[in-house]
Amino acid sequence: MKVEAQYKPILITGANSGIGRKTLEMLVDKGHFVYAGARKEKDIEELNKLPNTLAIKLDVTNDEQIKQAIKTIHKEDRGLYGLVNNAGIAEVGPIITSSMNMILDLFNVNVFGVHRMTLATFPLLIKSQGRIVNISSISGVLTSGYLGLYSMSKHALEAYSDALIQAVESFDMHVSLIEPGNFQSNIGKNMIERMRKEEEDYRVNMTAARRKQLFKEAEIGFSAYDRYPEPFKVTEAIFDALFSKKPKPRYLVGGNEEEVKRVIKRMFVELLQLNSKHEFSFNRERLIELMDDLLTENNS
Numbered sequence: 469m470k471v472e473a474q475y476k477p478i479l480i481t482g483a484n485s486g487i488g489r490k491t492l493e494m495l496v497d498k499g500h501f502v503y504a505g506a507r508k509e510k511d512i513e514e515l516n517k518l519p520n521t522l523a524i525k526l527d528v529t530n531d532e533q534i535k536q537a538i539k540t541i542h543k544e545d546r547g548l549y550g551l552v553n554n555a556g557i558a559e560v561g562p563i564i565t566s567s568m569n570m571i572l573d574l575f576n577v578n579v580f581g582v583h584r585m586t587l588a589t590f591p592l593l594i595k596s597q598g599r600i601v602n603i604s605s606i607s608g609v610l611t612s613g614y615l616g617l618y619s620m621s622k623h624a625l626e627a628y629s630d631a632l633i634q635a636v637e638s639f640d641m642h643v644s645l646i647e648p649g650n651f652q653s654n655i656g657k658n659m660i661e662r663m664r665k666e667e668e669d670y671r672v673n674m675t676a677a678r679r680k681q682l683f684k685e686a687e688i689g690f691s692a693y694d695r696y697p698e699p700f701k702v703t704e705a706i707f708d709a710l711f712s713k714k715p716k717p718r719y720l721v722g723g724n725e726e727e728v729k730r731v732i733k734r735m736f737v738e739l740l741q742l743n744s745k746h747e748f749s750f751n752r753e754r755l756i757e758l759m760d761d762l763l764t765e766n767n768s
C-alpha cells in the first residue's frame with residue numbers, strides 16, 4: 469500500500485456542494501488526496517477535473533454504491549486516512565406533520581448514512597489509525613419546532629459520535645463532531661427542490677393551504693443562506709479534526725456570537741432542568757465545584 473507521508477487520502481461524502489465542496493478545495497490545496505463522493509454524473513465529471521481528486525459515485529443510502537466506492541479505494545492502493553461524513557439534508561415543518569416516510573428518508577441520509585459509511589471504511593481507517601469527522605450542526609444541541617426533524621437527526625448524530633469515540637479508543641483513532649451555525653451552502657435550495665417533488669404522503673395533518681404557506685415560508689427562510697458567511701471557519705475546524713495531534717471531540721463553529729450564545733445557554737438550561745427539585749439536586753456551590761473540576765480536567 470502506497471502511504472506517502474506528505475499527503476493523506478480522505479473520503480468526503482457530498483463533496484460536490486456547500487461545506488463538502490469547500491472542504492475538498494481546502495484539502496487538495498494543501499496537497500492531500502480526496503475521494504469526492506457525489507451522486508450526479510455531471511458533478512462527478514466536474515470534480516474529476518480538480519487536482520488530487522478522484523470523484524466517486526456515492527449515495528450514502530445505497531449499499532451497492534458504498535461497496536463499489538470501497539473497491540475503488542482498494543484499487544487505488546493509497547489507503548484511507550480520513551472519512552468526512554458530510555452528506556446531509558434538511559426538512560422543515562411542525563413535527564406532527566412529518567410522515568413516517570419523511571422521518572425515515574431524513575434519518576436514512578443524516579444518521580444511517582453516517583453509520584453505513586463508518587462501517588464500510590472502518591477496516592481501512594484502523595490500518596491508518598485515521599480520523600472520522602461527522603458534520604453535525606448547532607441543531608445537534610438546539611431544537612427548533614420548525615426544524616424539529618433535522619434537529620432530531622443531528623441529536624442522534626451527537627449520541628452516535630459519542631458512542632463511536634468510545635468504540636475506537638483502543639484502535640488509536642479519533643472521532644470529532646463539527647457543529648456549524650448557519651453558513652452559505654445549497655442546503656436550503658436542495659430542500660426546496662425536494663419539497664417541490666414531494667409525494668402526497670410526505671406530510672400529514674396538513675391542509676393544502678397550510679402546505680402552500682409552509683413552502684413559501686421555507687423559500688423565504690432559506691433564501692437567507694446566500695447572505696451567510698462562506699464556510700471557511702467550518703473547513704478550518706474540519707482540518708484541525710483531521711490533522712491536529714489532539715483533535716477535539718466537538719468543534720462548535722458559530723457564524724456569529726449569538727449562535728454560540730444560544731448553544732451554550734441551551735446546555736445550561738438542560739443542566740438546570742435535569743438538576744431541578746429532586747432528592748439529589750446539586751446546590752449552586754456543588755455545581756460550581758463540578759464545573760471547576762471539569763475545567764481543570766479539560767485543560768490538563
Ligand SMILES: NC(=O)c1ccc[n+]([C@@H]2O[C@H](COP(=O)([O-])OP(=O)(O)OC[C@H]3O[C@@H](n4cnc5c(N)ncnc54)[C@H](OP(=O)(O)O)[C@@H]3O)[C@@H](O)[C@H]2O)c1
Pocket residue numbers: 481482483484485486487488506507508526527528529553554555556557577603604605606647648649650651652653654655656658
Ligand atoms: N450550511 C449550513 O449552514 C450547515 C449548518 C450546520 C450543519 N450543516 C451540515 O453540513 C453538511 C453539508 O451540508 P451543506 O450545508 O453543505 O448543504 P448542501 O450544499 O446541500 O450539501 C449537501 C451535500 O450532501 C449531499 N447529499 C444529500 N443526500 C445525499 C445522499 N443520500 N448521499 C450522498 N450525498 C448526499 C448533496 O448531494 P446532491 O448535491 O447530489 O444533493 C450535497 O453534496 C450537512 O450534514 C448539513 O446538515 C450545514
